[in-house]
Amino acid sequence: MAASYMKIDPIKNCPFNRDDSPFGDVVLSSRARLARNLDGFPFVHRSSSSDCKEVSSLIKQICDHQPDDATLEWVNLDELDAQSTELFVERHLVSSDLANATHPRAIAVGPELSRSVMVNEEDHIRIQSIRPGLQLDEARKDVEALDIRIEEVIAYAFDEQLGFLTACPTNVGTGARFSVMLHLPALRIIKDLQRVRNACEGMSLAIRGYQGEGSKAIADLYQVSNQVTLGYTEEQLCSIIANDFLPPVIEWEREARKSVASNQYSKLEDQTHRSFGLLKSARMIKLHEAMQCLGNIRLGICLGLIDSIEIKTINKLFIEIHPAHLRHLYGIDTPDAEICSLRSDLLREKLTE
Amino acid sequence: MTTCDYCDQDAVYHDVQIKNGVHKTQNLCKQHATEAGFLLDSADLSIVLNIGESDLPSKSTAVACSDCGMTIAQYKEKSLLGCPTCYETFKNKLKHIIAEVQDNHLQHIGRAPSSEGVDVNRHLEVLRLLKKLDKAVNQEEYEQAATLRDQIRELHDGGELHEN
Ligand SMILES: [Zn+2]
Numbered sequence A: 001m002a003a004s005y006m007k008i009d010p011i012k013n014c015p016f017n018r019d020d021s022p023f024g025d026v027v028l029s030s031r032a033r034l035a036r037n038l039d040g041f042p043f044v045h046r047s048s049s050s051d052c053k054e055v056s057s058l059i060k061q062i063c064d065h066q067p068d069d070a071t072l073e074w075v076n077l078d079e080l081d082a083q084s085t086e087l088f089v090e091r092h093l094v095s096s097d098l099a100n101a102t103h104p105r106a107i108a109v110g111p112e113l114s115r116s117v118m119v120n121e122e123d124h125i126r127i128q129s130i131r132p133g134l135q136l137d138e139a140r141k142d143v144e145a146l147d148i149r150i151e152e153v154i155a156y157a158f159d160e161q162l163g164f165l166t167a168c169p170t171n172v173g174t175g176a177r178f179s180v181m182l183h184l185p186a187l188r189i190i191k192d193l194q195r196v197r198n199a200c201e202g203m204s205l206a207i208r209g210y211q212g213e214g215s216k217a218i219a220d221l222y223q224v225s226n227q228v229t230l231g232y233t234e235e236q237l238c239s240i241i242a243n244d245f246l247p248p249v250i251e252w253e254r255e256a257r258k259s260v261a262s263n264q265y266s267k268l269e270d271q272t273h274r275s276f277g278l279l280k281s282a283r284m285i286k287l288h289e290a291m292q293c294l295g296n297i298r299l300g301i302c303l304g305l306i307d308s309i310e311i312k313t314i315n316k317l318f319i320e321i322h323p324a325h326l327r328h329l330y331g332i333d334t335p336d337a338e339i340c341s342l343r344s345d346l347l348r349e350k351l352t353e
Numbered sequence B: 001m002t003t004c005d006y007c008d009q010d011a012v013y014h015d016v017q018i019k020n021g022v023h024k025t026q027n028l029c030k031q032h033a034t035e036a037g038f039l040l041d042s043a044d045l046s047i048v049l050n051i052g053e054s055d056l057p058s059k060s061t062a063v064a065c066s067d068c069g070m071t072i073a074q075y076k077e078k079s080l081l082g083c084p085t086c087y088e089t090f091k092n093k094l095k096h097i098i099a100e101v102q103d104n105h106l107q108h109i110g111r112a113p114s115s116e117g118v119d120v121n122r123h124l125e126v127l128r129l130l131k132k133l134d135k136a137v138n139q140e141e142y143e144q145a146a147t148l149r150d151q152i153r154e155l156h157d158g159g160e161l162h163e164n
């Protein structure tokens, strides 16, 4: 099964390879996720191993008749090696909880690893799509198309009043979680992030760090998502983020960048080139430090201080400098002790060409 | 009946909060809820008392879901329900929890599986339009409100014809 996964190269197949990235200076990516459960089965945490297997084989039918434009590859996670599973985690396709679990579970992934169906996570089914830049509505349409395809082969647990029934009442209703990954370095510099937090609070949105739940901000990257899933249509939930929340926030960050560029130019110039120089010369670098430097360089690129590097190169490096991606590139048996030096090798190569 | 987190009294205040992705369930008796600054107005209290009442007969044997055997105490450990039927089994208790985590929304208006049939989908469309109508009236957009009202009437009449 591990061999079948390797048909998809996670480096070549990355949504960030694409050039369409609306509002890409501030919005790194957009993601849509639907939680679904099968009628007549206990939820995953109370399922026996054979329940899980049965659910899994029912959903696997979606891979039997593949439409040409939307093929999915089926991967059984319980038969996959830890290294490949970790790759999925680093791509935010599989949660670390699902990666470390032992019950029968699977993932069906599309060619760019941008669309996926997780099987037997907290819910029987989690349908997901990730797109570069602000493309929340497009991501919503991706997951709805997959939802309709799954609905053809199985019956969902659905209630006329409460909508789609999920293991946790926080997902009930639409089962939909829409989120955007934002890069907000200038608002941090001018100490105005509280404005974004207040906006989130006023619209029942959650704000988290790069790694999702409970994580701190790394490289000034923030994830914003809807908290409420019931009482709104899927379009409305998207619209709250894309049309109510984001336009002012994008404007604040852009204004803050202008103000930093005019009022603190020397400081900005120093921070950008110091980070750039560090990544071009370091021989060993830890993940956190590398991420922070990449974030600084990204701001510098957006403000025209560096023009030899494309933003999408930085977006991809945010992912590729994680351990499992480095092992995929440099050898699966790389010991932990060598990861820091391989990371610096990759960064030097990508930033000096 | 659930007992208070701080004493053995029956809990009248139920709350689930999610902070940084971590669920925090709170159950408080009247005294501890008041001390914690949660105001239980008379309306809240009557709902709460109703739940207490309906739970009385089953006090000796804790209610378990007929499909999966889950009890409300087990739910509280993980904040995860056992199966779709649990939503029916614990309907009264969940009403509070859902209202709390879902900004007081208790009715789905989003998509439905097509297998649910025309009636459910039409019903949801009426609910969607009613919500829009409410918003239009609040914002004093009367022209739009009139259009919405006509659409709702049409869907409603169409539905009755269909049922006869
Ligand atoms: Zn008490």
Ligand SMILES: [Zn+2]
Residues within 6 Å of the ligand: B065, B066, B067, B068, B069, B070, B082, B083, B084, B085, B086, B087, B089
């Ligand atoms: Zn149950």
